[in-house]
Amino acid sequence: MLGLELANPVVVGSGLLTDQERNIRRLLHSGAGAVVTKTIHPNPPTGLDERIVRLPTGMINSTTYSKRSVDHWVGILRDLARDRLPVIASLHADSPAELAALAAQVETTGCRALELGISCLNEQDGLDDVPERVHAYTAATRAATRLPFSVKLASGEGVQDRAFAAARAGADAVTISDTLPAAAVHAETGDLRLGGVFGYSGPGIKPLVLASLWKLRRAGFPLPLLGSGGVQSGRDVHDYLRVGAVAAQVYTALHTDMSPTLVRIVAETAGSPRTDHDPEPVTQPATEADRSRQVRS
Numbered sequence: 001m002l003g004l005e006l007a008n009p010v011v012v013g014s015g016l017l018t019d020q021e022r023n024i025r026r027l028l029h030s031g032a033g034a035v036v037t038k039t040i041h042p043n044p045p046t047g048l049d050e051r052i053v054r055l056p057t058g059m060i061n062s063t064t065y066s067k068r069s070v071d072h073w074v075g076i077l078r079d080l081a082r083d084r085l086p087v088i089a090s091l092h093a094d095s096p097a098e099l100a101a102l103a104a105q106v107e108t109t110g111c112r113a114l115e116l117g118i119s120c121l122n123e124q125d126g127l128d129d130v131p132e133r134v135h136a137y138t139a140a141t142r143a144a145t146r147l148p149f150s151v152k153l154a155s156g157e158g159v160q161d162r163a164f165a166a167a168r169a170g171a172d173a174v175t176i177s178d179t180l181p182a183a184a185v186h187a188e189t190g191d192l193r194l195g196g197v198f199g200y201s202g203p204g205i206k207p208l209v210l211a212s213l214w215k216l217r218r219a220g221f222p223l224p225l226l227g228s229g230g231v232q233s234g235r236d237v238h239d240y241l242r243v244g245a246v247a248a249q250v251y252t253a254l255h256t257d258m259s260p261t262l263v264r265i266v267a268e269t270a271g272s273p274r275t276d277h278d279p280e281p282v283t284q285p286a287t288e289a290d291r292s293r294q295v296r297s
């Protein structure tokens, strides 16, 4: 995958937990096939209130990019590369030209693979992503580096067109999905928690991401796909592989007992696709009672 030989298909996705060298090493020690860094940005927004809300079905977060400088990251990536660790640098910038320059700089560290974290919706006005934008960032990066890279997209409207745009512009793989727009209402005030619409992750998004991957495969999408969304168990990883992903990323689940959770998911992945942790979803005929209930609601 992306030129890396993975010991297993469980990749730790980009996020707060991968914003530190110590954690990256710990996650690899706990069995991750690879780790994606927090998104490195030459000019991360400042002054935003970056927070997390935990929901029963996942998490909403208003974080954006790493606050560490590019120079700081260059040092970290050099150390990790010296130890031949399977680390994927996640990168973004304010323009395609700036992203291209950042990718070229990161290539000098010996880092072997990149993910373009171009789809974060938590910047001030959200993100209405379109194929032209994806093409511009991908093509500029392709022209600047020989490193293999995946383009990370958000599932949802137009994701097929955006994925094909990344492929046409020279990406080596596509990762789906970044977090999806969501809101939670404060019970007492009636206001939106975090003050607006921000990125939703965790088990609630997994069926949506599976659908996106399955549809891309059915449409003959030519590149390897990485699944990202709601992985909590080996069974979830197998579900992603079964709809055609080459690897699955796990992130939100690791906010609870990071290392033991990862060790468990990697162990379950090595076992049978059917684990005791996850009861099989029940499929049943829609009865007359279900129909009349639907009509009434």
Ligand SMILES: Cc1cc2nc3c(=O)[nH]c(=O)nc-3n(C[C@H](O)[C@H](O)[C@H](O)COP(=O)(O)O)c2cc1C
Pocket (backbone or CB within 6 Å): 013, 014, 015, 016, 038, 039, 052, 059, 061, 063, 064, 065, 066, 090, 117, 120, 152, 177, 178, 179, 200, 201, 202, 203, 205, 228, 229, 230, 231, 249, 250, 251, 252, 253
């Ligand atoms: C707190 C938090 C921070 C994140 N930061 C990043 C980031 O910097 N770059 C990125 O590409 N994705 C980021 N993500 C998205 C995750 O990498 C992942 O794609 C998404 O959460 C779906 O997977 P999950 O349900 O396993 O968490 C972040 C997610 C969370 C919850």
